[in-house]
Amino acid sequence: MQKLHVRDRAHTLRFLIAAACAAGALAACGGGDDTATPSAPSTPAGQQRPAGALSSLGADGWATRSTTGGAFEVTGGEGAAAAQVYVVENRAQLVRALYGRDVTDTLAQAPDNTPKLIYVKGRIDINVNDKLEPMTKEDYMRQCGATVTAYTTFAQFDADYKAAYDPNLWIQQSLEADGRPPALPQKAADGSLTLEGQRACFGAKQARHVVLRVGSNTSLIGVGSDASLVGGNLHLGEAMVGTDMDAAGHIVATDLIAAQNIVVRNIHFADSYDMFPSWDPKDSFSIGTSDFGVGLCNRVHDAATGQGPHQCPSRKGGRWNSEYDLISVFNATNVWIDGNTFDDGDRPDKLDPPVPGWAAPFNVAEQKVQHHDGLVDVTLFGNHVTLSYNHFRNHDKTHLLGGTDVAARYSDGSQVLSNGPDKLAVTMHHNRYENTVQRQPRVRFGKVHVYNNYYTGALKPTGGSTAVAPDYAWSVAWTIGTASKLYVENNVLEIALNGSTKTAAQLTFGDALSSTVSNQTKCTAAGYTAADCATYFYETGTLYNDVALVDGALLAAAQAKGTGSNAVVNKLDATYWVPGASYTYTAQAASAVKAEVLAKAGVGRR
Numbered sequence: 001m002q003k004l005h006v007r008d009r010a011h012t013l014r015f016l017i018a019a020a021c022a023a024g025a026l027a028a029c030g031g032g033d034d035t036a037t038p039s040a041p042s043t044p045a046g047q048q049r050p051a052g053a054l055s056s057l058g059a060d061g062w063a064t065r066s067t068t069g070g071a072f073e074v075t076g077g078e079g080a081a082a083a084q085v086y087v088v089e090n091r092a093q094l095v096r097a098l099y100g101r102d103v104t105d106t107l108a109q110a111p112d113n114t115p116k117l118i119y120v121k122g123r124i125d126i127n128v129n130d131k132l133e134p135m136t137k138e139d140y141m142r143q144c145g146a147t148v149t150a151y152t153t154f155a156q157f158d159a160d161y162k163a164a165y166d167p168n169l170w171i172q173q174s175l176e177a178d179g180r181p182p183a184l185p186q187k188a189a190d191g192s193l194t195l196e197g198q199r200a201c202f203g204a205k206q207a208r209h210v211v212l213r214v215g216s217n218t219s220l221i222g223v224g225s226d227a228s229l230v231g232g233n234l235h236l237g238e239a240m241v242g243t244d245m246d247a248a249g250h251i252v253a254t255d256l257i258a259a260q261n262i263v264v265r266n267i268h269f270a271d272s273y274d275m276f277p278s279w280d281p282k283d284s285f286s287i288g289t290s291d292f293g294v295g296l297c298n299r300v301h302d303a304a305t306g307q308g309p310h311q312c313p314s315r316k317g318g319r320w321n322s323e324y325d326l327i328s329v330f331n332a333t334n335v336w337i338d339g340n341t342f343d344d345g346d347r348p349d350k351l352d353p354p355v356p357g358w359a360a361p362f363n364v365a366e367q368k369v370q371h372h373d374g375l376v377d378v379t380l381f382g383n384h385v386t387l388s389y390n391h392f393r394n395h396d397k398t399h400l401l402g403g404t405d406v407a408a409r410y411s412d413g414s415q416v417l418s419n420g421p422d423k424l425a426v427t428m429h430h431n432r433y434e435n436t437v438q439r440q441p442r443v444r445f446g447k448v449h450v451y452n453n454y455y456t457g458a459l460k461p462t463g464g465s466t467a468v469a470p471d472y473a474w475s476v477a478w479t480i481g482t483a484s485k486l487y488v489e490n491n492v493l494e495i496a497l498n499g500s501t502k503t504a505a506q507l508t509f510g511d512a513l514s515s516t517v518s519n520q521t522k523c524t525a526a527g528y529t530a531a532d533c534a535t536y537f538y539e540t541g542t543l544y545n546d547v548a549l550v551d552g553a554l555l556a557a558a559q560a561k562g563t564g565s566n567a568v569v570n571k572l573d574a575t576y577w578v579p580g581a582s583y584t585y586t587a588q589a590a591s592a593v594k595a596e597v598l599a600k601a602g603v604g605r606r
Contacts, residue, residue, distance in 0.1 A: 045083055045085065045086050045097070046082045046083045046085060047087045047119075048085070049117065049119070050087060050119050052224070053119055053221055053223055054265050054266050054606060055078065056074075056075055056076035056077060056265075057074075057075065057078060058338075059074035059336035059338070059386055060386060060388070060427070060429075061386035061427025061429065061449065061585065062385060062386055062425045062426060062447075062583065063334050063335055063336045063384055063385060063427070064386070064583060065384055065425075065582055065583055066334075067333050067334075067383055074334050074336050075115075075217075075261060075263075076115075076218055076219030076261060076263030076336075077115045077116040077117040077118070077217055077218050077219040078115075078117070078219065078263075079115060080114075080115040080116050080117045080217075081115070084114055084115060084116040084117065085117045086116065086117065086118045086119065087119045087121055087223070088118060088119070088120055088121065088124065089121050089122055089124065090124055090125075090128075091124060091126055091128055091132070092132075094118070094120070094124055094126075094229075095212065097116065097118045098111050098112065098212055098213065098215065098218070099111050099112055099213070100112030100114065105208045106211055106212050106213060107207060107211055107213075108208070110215070110257050111213040111214055111215030111218075111257075112215050113215040113216040113217055114215075114217065115218075116217065116219070117219050118218065118219065118220050118221070119222075119223050120220060120222045120223065120227040120228075120229065120267055121223045121224075121227060122223075122227065123227075123228045123230060124228065124229050124230070125230050125231055126209075126210050126212065126229060126230065126231045126232025127210050127230075127231035127232065127273075135209060136154075137202070137275045137276070138154055140202050140205040140206050140209075140275065140276075141154065141157070144198070144201040144202060144205060148198055148201050149193075149198045149201070149202075151198070154275075157195070157198070160195060161195045162279075162355050162358070164195050165184060165195070165196070165279050165281070166358055166362075167181075167279075167318045167358060168310065168358065168359055168362060170281050171281070171310045171315065172301055172303075172308055172310045174299065174300045174301045174308070174309075175287075175300075175309050178282070179286075179287070179299070180282040181281045181309070182281070183280070183281070183282055184196040184278070184279065184280075185197075186200060196278070199276050200278075202275070202276045203274070203275075203276040203278070203323060206275055206276060206323075207323060210231060210324065211232070211234075211235055212233070212234055213234075213235045213238060214234050214235065214236050214259065214332075215257075216258075216261055216262070217262075218259075218261075218263070219262075219264075219265075220262075220263070220265070221263070221264075221265045221266055221267070222265065222268070222340075224604065225603055225604025226268075226603075226604075227266060227267050227603065228267065228268035228270060228603075229267055229268075229269050229270075230269075230345060231270075231271055231273055231345075232272060232324075232326075233272045233323075233325055233327075234264075234327045234328065235328050236259055236262055236331075236332035236382070237257055237259040237329065237330045237332035237382065238256070238257035238330055238331055239253060239255065239256050239330050239331040239380050239381055239410075239417075240253065240254050240255040241253045241254075241380070241410055246413070249409075250408075250410055250411035250416060251408050251409070251411075252411065253410040253411060253412045253417065254412055256331065256412050256415070257331060258331050258332070258381075259331065259332040259333075260332065260333050260334050261334050262332055262334070262335045262336070263335075263336050263338075264327065264335075264336070264338070265336075265337075265340065266339045266340065266603055266606065267340050267341075267603065268340065268341040268342075268343075268603045269326040269327065269340060269343075269375075270326075270342075270343055270345030270346075271343075271344055271346065271347050271372070272324035272325060272326045272372060272373065273324070273347055273372065274323045274324050274371050274372070274373070277320045277321060277323070277369060277371055278321055279319075279320055280318065280320075280321050281317075281318045282317075282318075283318060283319035283321065284316075284318065284319055284366070285316070285317030285318055286315075286317055287309060287312045287314055287315045287316075288312075288314035291312040291313060291314050291315075292312070295311060296308070296311035297309070297313070298311070315361060316361045316362075316364075318362055318367060319366065319367060319370070320367065320369045320370045321370065321373075322370050322371050322373045323373060324372075324373055325373050325374035325376065325377045326342050326376065327342075327375070327376045327377075328374070328377050328379070329376070329378040329385055330379060330382060331382065332382055332383075332385075333382075333383045333384045334384050335382075335384070335385045336385075336386050336388070337385070337387045338386070338387075338388045338389055338390065338606075339388075339390065339600075339601070339605065340390045340602070340603060341391040341393070341602045341603045342375040342390065342391070342392050342393070342395070343375075343393045343394045343395055344372050344395050347371065348394060348472075349371075349372065349396060349472070350471050352368055352369040352370070353369070354367045354368050354369070355369065370396070372395065372396065372397075374397055374398065374399060374400050374439070375392050375395055375398050375399065376390075376392075376398075376399055377399060377401070378399070378400075378401050378402075378424055378426055378446075379401075379402060379403035379404075380403065380419055381417055381418075381423055382424060383422075383423045383425055384425050385425070385426045386426070386427045386428075387399075387427070387428045387429075387431060388427075388428075388430055389429075389430045389600050389606065390431045390432070390601060391602030391603070392433050392434070392436055392440075393432075393433070393435055393436065394434070394436075394471070394472055395436050395437070395472065396438065397437070397439045397442075398433070398436045398437070398438065398439045398440045399440060399442065400441070401424050401426055401441045401442065401443045401444065401446055402424045402443060402444025402445045402446060402481060402482070402484075403444075404419065405481070405516075405522075406519065406526075407419060407483070407522060407523040407526040407533070408526055409526060409527070420445050420523060421445045421446075421523070421528050421532035421533060422528075422532075423446065424443075424444065424445050424447075424448070425446050425447045425448070425582075426441070426446055426448045427448075427449045427579070427583075427585075428448070428449070428453060429450075429451045429453065429585075430593075430597050430600065430601060431453045431454075431601060432598070432601040432602065433453065433456070433477075434457075435456070435457055435458075435470060435471065436455075436457065436472060437457075437472050437473065437474060438475040438476050438479070439479060440455065440477045440478060441479070442478075442479035442481055442514075443478070443480065443481050443484035443486050444481040444483065444484055445481075445482065445484060445523075446485065447485040447487075447577055447582070448485065448486050448487065449585075450486065450487070450488045450491065451487075451488070451489035451490055451491065451579075451585075451587045452491065452587055452590075452596070453491045453492070453593070454492045454494075454593055454594050454598070454601075455477060455491065455492065455493045455494070456493075456494045456495070457472070457474030457494075457495050458470040458474055458495065458496035458498055459473055459474055459495065459496065459497055459498045459499075459502065459507075460473045460498065460500075461498040462498065462499045462500050463499030463500065463501070464499060465498045465499030467496065467498040467499070476506075476507065476508070476509065477491075477507070477508050477509065478508060478509045478510075479510060480509055480512075480515060480535065480537050480569065481514045481515055482514065482516070482519045482520070482523070482535070482567075483515065483520060483523050483532070483533050483535055483567075484515065484535055484536070484537070485535075485577060486536065486537050486538070486572065487538050487578065488537075488539040488540070489539075489540055489541055489579075489587050490541035490543075490587045490588060490589065490590045490593065491542050492542075492590055492593045492594050493507070493508065493542065493543070493544045493545065495507055495544075495545060497545075504544050504549055504553075504554070505554055505557040505558075507544075508539075509539075509557075509558060511557060511561070512561060513535075513558065513561040513562060513566045513567070515535040515567040515569075516567055517565055517566070517567050518565065519567075520533050520534065534568070534570055534576075535562075535568065535569050535570065536571070536576060536577075537554075537558050537569050537570075537572055538571060538572035538573065538578075539551075539554040541587070541589075541590050542590065543590040543591070543593075548590070555569070555571055
């Protein structure tokens with residue numbers, strides 16, 4: 001069975017391939033043994049709480065509500081036995097604290113759920129070996145072995161990969177039933193691994209080293225103002241789902257590891273860098289239907305006549321997709337992420353532009369070779385999460401809340417889990433967004449409360465503007481996705497227009513809608529009510545470039561998009577749900593938000 005983390009359409013192929021390695025479809029991609037003998041110092045357990053370290057207490061918002069009703073006290077590892085108090089200064093110590101033992105393959109084992117306090121001291125690099133030396137691309141390639149790849153240098157492999165999958169050549173074949181080019185295959189006709197299959201193995205090896213699982217009743221707290229985790233991806237809970245169905249009609253799931261009661265505070269998370277991103281020719285691909293039948297444009301490729309999709313003037317699309325968020329909440333509840341800083345670190349996206357050798361139309365900015373995914377994403381069975389007083393900066397796709405448009409039921413044979421309107425409840429308040437591009441957040445299904453956040457950014461210069469082009473140009477704040485319930489309250493946006501005439505609607509919710517009637521119908525077919533599968537939006541109190549937006553204006557603009565195949569956008573009010581019905585909170589006036597957030601959001605400010 002193939003396995004994947006369900007995210008959005010753009011990531012489906014990536015996860016099918018990488019997870020196929022994990023499942024053993026490519027035998028040499030499998031994990032190693034579970035015993036490690038690191039030469040780094042052993043984890044110092046049984047220590048005292050460092051002087052001045054933050055508490056695990058104080059959560060608010062959705063994190064404080066039980067998924068079964070009533071209040072939930074988020075404590076993380078507060079009150080842990082002395083033997084479960086750790087001060088960690090390197091990867092080996094962190095792994096032992098999280099898992100309760102030394103492990104080599106961090107994706108092959110469940111984390112420890114014993115209440116624990118883990119204090120992070122200084123910088124910890126995750127992508128290092130047991131001697132704390134940086135792991136290279138060639139290190140992971142060698143782990144796949146000569147039976148998988150004959151390449152000894154990544155530079156040569158990378159050059160051959162990009163030549164083989166040049167989209168201007170790849171499109172010279174017939175489109176599939178979905179109207180897109182074929183996916184990159186893992187295996188050739190003779191059963192040998194293709195370059196994509198080899199890349200998948202390399203990526204699977206990296207994943208088994210840089211992904212760290214966080215169990216229940218855990219506090220990860222930075223000490224002082226310089227605690228950081230670099231080059232890794234924390235998984236809060238785990239779930240792998242496939243395309244197979246069981247006899248009851250549930251999607252088959254494996255590796256279901258639920259987690260609850262997790263606190264992450266005062267840590268700088270940086271550069272979850274995927275060394276082996278994948279090219280997906282299907283992602284965002286399109287051809288205007290009016291092109292077909294004109295000239296040589298045709299869905300079917302014919303080498304003899306020269307007809308085919310490569311002759312269609314409007315052809316576009318294909319994306320590079322990366323694997324790792326900084327924090328991924330897959331199957332965890334009652335999570336509080338507070339006072340951290342998140343960014344791309346020392347490897348900003350501008351270092352990896354579109355492939356120089358690929359000609360138009362496959363060399364636009366959106367086709368940059370992307371090595372970073374989300375900062376904090378909540379998908380699958382993640383629920384009741386609060387993000388507060390964090391600093392999110394210098395990044396493209398910031399938060400994905402809900403990774404699939406299809407509500408469904410899943411089972412591993414012993415339990416049935418759902419992914420839909422009963423999941424993905426998230427509170428986001430007093431966060432600072434600086435030079436972030438989009439998904440702030442992008443919402444599917446969940447009841448999401450976004451209040452008192454401060455956003456700053458700049459558009460690409462246009463219209464004769466002499467402004468310096470930003471490395472991370474602003475696109476959109478909030479995205480109204482499938483069956484989302486998005487309540488936006490008293491936020492501040494300061495966006496340099498740099499000659500642009502874009503409207504507030506375009507720069508806030510994109511003046512667009514990503515929720516369709518078709519997906520709404522699928523949601524009710526999965527057993528949810530029509531009300532739960534509907535799409536809702538409400539915005540109030542937004543301060544945009546020092547001007548208070550008129551209440552109801554953005555809602556009216558969103559509702560104007562609810563025509564044709566798009567779902568109707570309903571006003572989110574007490575007739576369905578408002579945040580105050582679930583938890584107590586006090587929203588500051590927008591005029592007070594900037595000062596509050598600048599003073600308190602990010603590492604070392606609480």
